[in-house]
Amino acid sequence: MYEFKYHRPATVRQAANLLVKNEDAKVIAGGHTLLPVMKQRLASPPHLVDLSHIEGLDGIEMKGRSLVVGATATHHAVATSALVGEAIPALAELAGLIGDPAVRHKGTIGGSLANNDPTADYPAACLALGATIVTNKRRLKPEEFFQGLFTTTLEGDEIITKVMFPVPKKAAYIKFRNQASRYALVGVFVAKRPSDVRVAVTGAGSEGVFRVTAFEEALKKRFSPKALDGLTVPATGLNSDLHGSAEYRAHLIAVLARRAVEAATAKS
Amino acid sequence: MAKISIIVNGNPVNANVDPRTLLVQFLRENLRLTGTHVGCDTSQCGACVVHLDGKAVKSCTTLAVMADGHEVRTIEGLAADGAPLHPMQEAFREHHGLQCGFCTPGMIMTAVDLVHRKGHDLSDHTIREELEGNLCRCTGYQNIVQSIAAGAKAMANSDLA
Numbered sequence: 132m133y134e135f136k137y138h139r140p141a142t143v144r145q146a147a148n149l150l151v152k153n154e155d156a157k158v159i160a161g162g163h164t165l166l167p168v169m170k171q172r173l174a175s176p177p178h179l180v181d182l183s184h185i186e187g188l189d190g191i192e193m194k195g196r197s198l199v200v201g202a203t204a205t206h207h208a209v210a211t212s213a214l215v216g217e218a219i220p221a222l223a224e225l226a227g228l229i230g231d232p233a234v235r236h237k238g239t240i241g242g243s244l245a246n247n248d249p250t251a252d253y254p255a256a257c258l259a260l261g262a263t264i265v266t267n268k269r270r271l272k273p274e275e276f277f278q279g280l281f282t283t284t285l286e287g288d289e290i291i292t293k294v295m296f297p298v299p300k301k302a303a304y305i306k307f308r309n310q311a312s313r314y315a316l317v318g319v320f321v322a323k324r325p326s327d328v329r330v331a332v333t334g335a336g337s338e339g340v341f342r343v344t345a346f347e348e349a350l351k352k353r354f355s356p357k358a359l360d361g362l363t364v365p366a367t368g369l370n371s372d373l374h375g376s377a378e379y380r381a382h383l384i385a386v387l388a389r390r391a392v393e394a395a396t397a398k399s
Numbered sequence: 400m401a402k403i404s405i406i407v408n409g410n411p412v413n414a415n416v417d418p419r420t421l422l423v424q425f426l427r428e429n430l431r432l433t434g435t436h437v438g439c440d441t442s443q444c445g446a447c448v449v450h451l452d453g454k455a456v457k458s459c460t461t462l463a464v465m466a467d468g469h470e471v472r473t474i475e476g477l478a479a480d481g482a483p484l485h486p487m488q489e490a491f492r493e494h495h496g497l498q499c500g501f502c503t504p505g506m507i508m509t510a511v512d513l514v515h516r517k518g519h520d521l522s523d524h525t526i527r528e529e530l531e532g533n534l535c536r537c538t539g540y541q542n543i544v545q546s547i548a549a550g551a552k553a554m555a556n557s558d559l560a
Binding site: 132133134135136137139159162163166167169170179181183184207230231232233234236237313 | 417442451454467468529
């Protein structure tokens with residue numbers, strides 16, 4: 132990897148100032164996406180701003196009816212948090228399916244969201260649960276935040292500080308893993324919220340995470356796997372690669388959505 | 400260059416490193432702790448697993464500067480030189496948990512972390528699931544799983560954690 136200058140701010144404000152002062156600086160937390168990309172020289176930021184030592188940025192707490200997860204909370208912390216397990220068990224399960232145990236000890240929710248990998252798991256949870264992504268500047272809905280492949284609406288000096296998840300009535304995430312990379316070939320997050328049902332899909336869309344409104348409407352009428360009988364997703368706009376064709380992914384979405392509804396129903 | 404202070408296997412280490420130095424590079428090349436291996440260098444194979452503040456991490460995907468102020472434990476830190484082996488090491492020897500041995504330090508560090516998280520009575524299924532991030536190219540998993548199950552039990556009766 133190319134040379135860079137390393138900064139370790141103690142507060143989010145300091146971190147943001149460093150980003151303003153140093154053009155092309157990159158934020159690092161767990162480093163499990165950024166470092167591999169830097170090793171391949173696909174990225175060569177002249178400055179790295181390390182958020183992992185900012186106190187209080189990794190907290191997990193309930194605020195009213197929302198579960199609030201700090202940006203530098205690791206996947207391990209979310210997967211094993213009793214609070215998450217009680218409030219939104221599907222989110223704890225999702226975190227426990229990311230990477231492997233050592234990766235989960237380092238990778239963070241904020242890093243995953245800011246990277247917006249089209250096969251990452253957390254974007255599906257945010258979109259389905261209707262999370263609010265809080266930065267040092269504003270609050271963003273997932274629909275505004277996710278802007279396509281590896282693209283978000285985050286500005287150069289903007290840092291995710293926490294993610295607020297309203298607690299759903301029922302939820303489940305079913306992931307069909309790529310056997311080699313263990314990323315989602317397709318992952319479907321279904322959430323029955325007080326006012327509606329949301330179905331979010333990761334791994335399949337050529338523009339990243341998306342919702343399946345036809346499934347949502349059917350499930351809003353009746354939250355049961357049977358409600359999805361005969362419903363399919365068109366293969367247009369889905370990824371096609373050596374791991375699976377667009378048609379295969381479309382098929383998986385319908386299958387996994389049913390399984391997710393089953394799992395969500397079984398849990399409560 | 401960046402100044403770092405890390406406790407490595409219980410000993411304070413101070414150094415001046417290029418910020419792009421990986422933790423695994425620092426351990427192997429600066430400290431000559433060559434028990435930690437570089438396998439894939441892409442955080443997939445687990446040959447480089449060490450404990451950072453007691454948790455298994457891939458040292459090929461951690462910068463040495465990120466470990467500044469923290470504690471690192473490597474395979475060399477499991478048991479003192481010349482002293483009896485750590486129970487997990489002993490179990491790998493007893494159950495032939497290695498063939499070429501390249502993945503072994505990472506396997507053992509992952510196994511010890513697993514015992515710390517999930518206790519001493521581990522099912523084969525749990526062990527296999529937890530070994531997701533450690534690859535053995537000799538495909539000796541059968542004996543590795545046996546070794547970890549036995550090592551986990553032996554750790555319950557050992558002073559070495």
